[in-house]
Amino acid sequence: MIFMVMGLPLAAGGLVFILPRNGQRNGVLFWTALSHLLLVASFWIYPPHSALNGFFALDSFGIIILSIVSVLFFAVSLYVPAYLGNEEGRSNHVFTGCLLFLLFAMTVIALSRHLGLFWVAVEFTTLMSAPLINFHRRPQGLEATWKYLMIGSVGIALALLGTFFLAISAIQIKSLVLDEVLGQASLLSTPWLKLGVIFLAVGYGTKMGLVPMHSWKPDAYGEAPGPVGALLAGGLTNCAFLAFLRIYQICHAAGQTEFLRPILLTLGMLSIALAALSMLGQVDFNRLLAYSSIEHMGILILGLGLGGLGLYGSLFHSVNNAFSKGLIFLISGTLYQKYQSKRINHIHGVVRVFPWTGGLLIVALLAVTGIPPFGTFFSEWMILSAALTGRHYGIAFFYLVFLSVVFIALVEVFLRMARGVPPAALVERSAKDSWGTTIPPLLLAGLALLLGIYMPPFLDQALKQSSVLLGV
Amino acid sequence: MMINNGLDTALAAIVILAICLLGSSRLGLIIKLFALQSLVVSAIPFLLGGDLGIHKIIIAAGTFLLKVVFIPSMLFWAVRHVSIRRDTPSLLGVSLSLLLAGFLVGLSFFLAAQFPLVKITFSDLLIPSAFSTLFIGFLLLISRNKAITQVVGYLVMENGIVLFGFLLLETTPLVVELGIFLDIFVGVFIMGIFINHIQNEFDHTDISQLTALKG
Numbered sequence: 001m002i003f004m005v006m007g008l009p010l011a012a013g014g015l016v017f018i019l020p021r022n023g024q025r026n027g028v029l030f031w032t033a034l035s036h037l038l039l040v041a042s043f044w045i046y047p048p049h050s051a052l053n054g055f056f057a058l059d060s061f062g063i064i065i066l067s068i069v070s071v072l073f074f075a076v077s078l079y080v081p082a083y084l085g086n087e088e089g090r091s092n093h094v095f096t097g098c099l100l101f102l103l104f105a106m107t108v109i110a111l112s113r114h115l116g117l118f119w120v121a122v123e124f125t126t127l128m129s130a131p132l133i134n135f136h137r138r139p140q141g142l143e144a145t146w147k148y149l150m151i152g153s154v155g156i157a158l159a160l161l162g163t164f165f166l167a168i169s170a171i172q173i174k175s176l177v178l179d180e181v182l183g184q185a186s187l188l189s190t191p192w193l194k195l196g197v198i199f200l201a202v203g204y205g206t207k208m209g210l211v212p213m214h215s216w217k218p219d220a221y222g223e224a225p226g227p228v229g230a231l232l233a234g235g236l237t238n239c240a241f242l243a244f245l246r247i248y249q250i251c252h253a254a255g256q257t258e259f260l261r262p263i264l265l266t267l268g269m270l271s272i273a274l275a276a277l278s279m280l281g282q283v284d285f286n287r288l289l290a291y292s293s294i295e296h297m298g299i300l301i302l303g304l305g306l307g308g309l310g311l312y313g314s315l316f317h318s319v320n321n322a323f324s325k326g327l328i329f330l331i332s333g334t335l336y337q338k339y340q341s342k343r344i345n346h347i348h349g350v351v352r353v354f355p356w357t358g359g360l361l362i363v364a365l366l367a368v369t370g371i372p373p374f375g376t377f378f379s380e381w382m383i384l385s386a387a388l389t390g391r392h393y394g395i396a397f398f399y400l401v402f403l404s405v406v407f408i409a410l411v412e413v414f415l416r417m418a419r420g421v422p423p424a425a426l427v428e429r430s431a432k433d434s435w436g437t438t439i440p441p442l443l444l445a446g447l448a449l450l451l452g453i454y455m456p457p458f459l460d461q462a463l464k465q466s467s468v469l470l471g472v
Numbered sequence: 473m474m475i476n477n478g479l480d481t482a483l484a485a486i487v488i489l490a491i492c493l494l495g496s497s498r499l500g501l502i503i504k505l506f507a508l509q510s511l512v513v514s515a516i517p518f519l520l521g522g523d524l525g526i527h528k529i530i531i532a533a534g535t536f537l538l539k540v541v542f543i544p545s546m547l548f549w550a551v552r553h554v555s556i557r558r559d560t561p562s563l564l565g566v567s568l569s570l571l572l573a574g575f576l577v578g579l580s581f582f583l584a585a586q587f588p589l590v591k592i593t594f595s596d597l598l599i600p601s602a603f604s605t606l607f608i609g610f611l612l613l614i615s616r617n618k619a620i621t622q623v624v625g626y627l628v629m630e631n632g633i634v635l636f637g638f639l640l641l642e643t644t645p646l647v648v649e650l651g652i653f654l655d656i657f658v659g660v661f662i663m664g665i666f667i668n669h670i671q672n673e674f675d676h677t678d679i680s681q682l683t684a685l686k687g
Contacts, residue, residue: 055645116651117647117648120652121651125660127662134669141686143682147669150613153626157629158654165636168589170643171643174642177641218685219685
């Protein structure tokens with residue numbers, strides 16, 4: 001089953017390069033996404049066996065991340081035909097092909113138990129997402145993609161170096177399969193482990209977009225089409241977060257959490273602070289969302305660094321954040337196509353012309369800023385209480401301050417866009433909501449809301465098992 | 473003190489070639505120097521001593537095909553296509569970047585001394601030269617403007633990382649090594665395509681002039 005869930009998107013990605021028509025390629029995209037989703041759902045009931053000498057297996061982290069990716073990809077696969085339909089006469093073979101290869105790589109990341117293989121898959125996601133970012137072929141898109149490629153490649157090269165250092169540290173274990181490293185963690189050589197952890201944190205931190213390695217993120221998310229932004233901000237960042245979970249697992253087994261925690265707390269606080277300040281006065285909607293993503297990545301890493309309840313909160317937040325970011329990036333894609341602009345000043349009167357999209361925009365605002373009853377509120381609350389019980393009062397204080405700054409910045413912008421008089425051109429064309437671009441974000445909004453009012457027992461159990469893996 | 477003449481000479485050559493790269497601005501020369509450096513890197517598995525297993529041969533052959541044959545020809549194609557001959561000299565100036573390179577080599581020896589290996593297997597020079605190559609590659613990447621030189625800087629970094637990888641030839645599974653080769657192959661291919669796009673769009677490949685995105 002493990003090979004099926006990996007092989008399916010790979011084969012489909014190859015197939016779309018052969019198929020002659022856009023409609024057929026959209027069909028392949030949808031059916032692959034649906035079968036992937038069903039396969040992953042079946043893993044919750046029948047956990048798959050490990051494969052290839054333990055190189056691939058599914059633990060509770062893996063299934064959480066894999067499910068997030070699969071649900072998001074399904075929503076995106078529903079959204080893409082309507083989105084591309086509005087881009088006149090473009091062949092979509094590179095776009096759908098890269099999307100499917102990206103799904104393949106993210107599936108491998110969630111399943112791989114060998115840290116080297118994990119790295120190979122993460123690098124592959126960078127390469128496959130670069131052509132997606134440049135889809136609109138604007139000159140700025142090229143600049144953004146080049147930055148993304150170079151900064152991403154260098155960052156990920158440092159992660160490879162960190163992986164090698166970890167392997168040197170594990171030279172007596174003679175393996176980088178996670179189970180063997182964790183089982184014999186006392187044999188790890190401490191200086192090399194620490195060096196490896198630093199490089200891994202810098203490398204995968206670049207991929208996740210943590211300050212100060214974040215400079216590619218506003219550019220890349222700013223230029224990426226909406227559905228791609230949804231996959232990057234909701235899926236790919238969580239794959240990089242999985243790397244941090246693995247590092248934490250290894251440090252915990254080797255008794256080095258006290259070394260790792262200050263690194264995580266610093267990266268987390270820096271990201272939240274800088275993102276919050278950069279959001280004030282932002283003029284480009286997608287760049288604003290990119291900074292919001294940096295902020296939420298900071299929250300994830302902060303929760304991990306705080307430990308205790310923070311671990312559960314952080315994992316729960318990764319689920320909530322994925323759905324709310326998926327939602328808002330799909331909305332941003334719709335708005336870009338309707339208004340032909342990403343500048344906040346050019347978008348107004350959304351509720352009046354597009355009641356559904358406008359309504360979803362307000363829902364997204366509540367979900368992204370963490371207003372109850374959305375799931376994000378509860379996970380952010382857990383991380384706050386972890387800071388308080390751990391007596392990190394300074395962190396708790398600044399966490400609240402910067403979250404309030406973010407709230408103010410986002411409310412101001414979103415309400416300005418939702419209200420007001422729509423541009424005359426849109427009224428004359430009597431532009432309307434279309435179902436193809438409304439249903440997928442509606443689905444994600446429903447999930448984001450559901451997680452706030454009802455915690456499914458299976459998810460609760462997986463989250464608890466995960467925090468046990470991290471040593472609670 | 474471990475001494476292994478062939479290996480030590482090769483490692484020194486790798487670092488010296490990296491320093492030469494820093495000092496040169498003709499793109500053709502830069503690509504040739506990189507190919508030469510990769511050639512020396514691909515010879516390292518044979519100089520390490522020990523059994524000559526299938527694993528070592530595949531790594532050496534893979535490095536040779538990828539970094540001595542494929543990537544340089546791809547880069548030469550890109551240079552011809554964008555019809556430029558020279559990169560503007562380093563932002564730091566040649567003498568300052570060479571001075572920095574010397575400092576980085578010293579730093580590498582210092583770092584290597586801080587992290588003792590549990591079992592010293594090969595030459596004492598392997599870790600310092602790996603660090604040096606990595607740092608100098610990074611310096612090349614951040615101090616140059618032309619897209620092609622930036623790619624070469626990234627690849628020199630990658631060569632430094634590969635040297636660390638040679639410490640682990642016994643333990644790294646072949647499938648992971650092949651995955652790394654595949655990633656570099658696809659990566660350079662995609663970078664080549666984007667250099668081409670940048671040239672068509674802007675009529676130059678000077679990354680320092682791409683500054684539309686801010687804030």
